[in-house]
Amino acid sequence: MFTNHIPNHILRVAACSAIALILGAASAGAEPVKNPEYENWAKFKTGAMSKVEVVSAAAGNETKQTIVTKLLEMSPEKAVVEMNISMDMMGTKMDMPAQKREIKAMIDNTTTPTPKPDAGTKLPEVKTSQETVKVGDKEIKCTVAEATSEQNGMKTVSKTWTSPEVPGQMVKTEMKSTGTMDSTVNMKLVEFSVGN
Numbered sequence: 001m002f003t004n005h006i007p008n009h010i011l012r013v014a015a016c017s018a019i020a021l022i023l024g025a026a027s028a029g030a031e032p033v034k035n036p037e038y039e040n041w042a043k044f045k046t047g048a049m050s051k052v053e054v055v056s057a058a059a060g061n062e063t064k065q066t067i068v069t070k071l072l073e074m075s076p077e078k079a080v081v082e083m084n085i086s087m088d089m090m091g092t093k094m095d096m097p098a099q100k101r102e103i104k105a106m107i108d109n110t111t112t113p114t115p116k117p118d119a120g121t122k123l124p125e126v127k128t129s130q131e132t133v134k135v136g137d138k139e140i141k142c143t144v145a146e147a148t149s150e151q152n153g154m155k156t157v158s159k160t161w162t163s164p165e166v167p168g169q170m171v172k173t174e175m176k177s178t179g180t181m182d183s184t185v186n187m188k189l190v191e192f193s194v195g196n
Helices: 007-023 036-041
Strands: 049-058 061-074 078-089 092-095 099-104 122-135 138-151 154-162 170-178 183-193
Touching: 036 078, 036 099, 122 170, 122 183, 138 170
Parallel strands: none
Antiparallel strands: 049 061, 049 183, 061 078, 078 092, 078 099, 122 138, 138 154, 154 170, 170 183
């Protein structure tokens, strides 16, 4: 039933791409380097959490998700976070099993070679800026990454807001794809806490 579910896939792409654009890719080498994701969570105390709402639409179907990510453990070696996802797909509601994930403090310092673009593929055009976004009663200073890419007859325009002031960094994402299959994804941070 959920094999064509889009939000998780696109959301991961948007989040990873945006953070990579902001933080930059690691240079090649054998020595481990600090993990930017761990560095972000390390700024907060145990119990810190982010609550994100995601609405995606494709082929006439709309899916809504609420994603709550909570910091369970923090040590000099790793952080442990738990993600809880509630989903509403065409009126069918489902709570997914909680997922725990370890985020290592140090990661391998490697670079994946950039693949040569296929014919008809246009490399992303990216521009960055600064904006302030209101989350609840808080004003959050964000770095904004806007990108446009084309591949296999599909054009994707995305805009992502990130900030080190919130757990997980992601504040907002807007993505629209047109071509073979039109789709949209809108994500926003609706609540967060810095822990106890």
